[in-house]
Amino acid sequence: MRALMWIYAACFTLATATLAFAQDADPRFDSADPAKAPLSVPLDRLEQRINDDPAADGIRMSITTEGRILRLDILSMPGTTSMAATERVIFMTARVAQADYDEMRFSDQGVDLFIIDGETIRAIGRQFVWGEEGKGQNPIHLMRLFVDGLKQPDGSRAAPPFNGSLLGDTNATMQFLTKVFAPAWVLRNTTVQ
Numbered sequence: 001m002r003a004l005m006w007i008y009a010a011c012f013t014l015a016t017a018t019l020a021f022a023q024d025a026d027p028r029f030d031s032a033d034p035a036k037a038p039l040s041v042p043l044d045r046l047e048q049r050i051n052d053d054p055a056a057d058g059i060r061m062s063i064t065t066e067g068r069i070l071r072l073d074i075l076s077m078p079g080t081t082s083m084a085a086t087e088r089v090i091f092m093t094a095r096v097a098q099a100d101y102d103e104m105r106f107s108d109q110g111v112d113l114f115i116i117d118g119e120t121i122r123a124i125g126r127q128f129v130w131g132e133e134g135k136g137q138n139p140i141h142l143m144r145l146f147v148d149g150l151k152q153p154d155g156s157r158a159a160p161p162f163n164g165s166l167l168g169d170t171n172a173t174m175q176f177l178t179k180v181f182a183p184a185w186v187l188r189n190t191t192v193q
Contacts, residue, residue: 029136031129038126041096043070050093055130057085063093070101070118073108074186083178086186087143094125105153108188112153114181120149140170147173150181 031037041049047063050056058078064071072093074086094104104121106114124145129136150158159176162169 028134029127029129031132031135033132036095036129038095039098039122042098043100046070046093046097049096050089053092055092056089057081059085059089061089061093065101068100068102068118070097070104071107071112072104073106077186083182083186086182087139087146087177088130090121090146091125091128091139091142092130094121095128097122097125106185108185113185113188114158115151115153115155116146116149117151120145124149140173143177144169144173147176147181 029038034040043063043065047061050063051060058081059074060076062071062073062075064073072090074089077085090104090106099118099122102118104116104118105112106116124142127137128139128142144162147159148162152158159180160172162172
């Protein structure tokens, strides 16, 4: 069993390294807008950058750092904004934030609810290009990667394991986002305007 886990970990590491190399070379993930350049915004200016972007659909976030931890907390959102916009804001943040963090935590009033590894979320962010036709990765695929990488604060997996079926994994992703992630993080204490 231990050998199988080692083989799985080695394969995952190789796949992640290959994905990172492929992303850097893939022009689909480049943006014509310099404001969307990957890893371009210092963490101390990130909150203003995200909150002021029209693609945030009025979502107001608190984005703070504590050592090598980047914390996101949704403070308010318009009642007309869809839940899908919250994933967009996360992916926007992951794309433009400088890589000065080891993990991204989704918190509510100082309580950490979910965690994702910095390398994982940056890889997702690198592939996310908003507002440009024909650019970026399919957002549904990115949502699957996001949910697959989420962990509970104790380090355990947040969502049930995927089964490898495209439709099954997509359904599990959407179920997790709407029934677990949104109620726990987005709606917990968020002010709806």
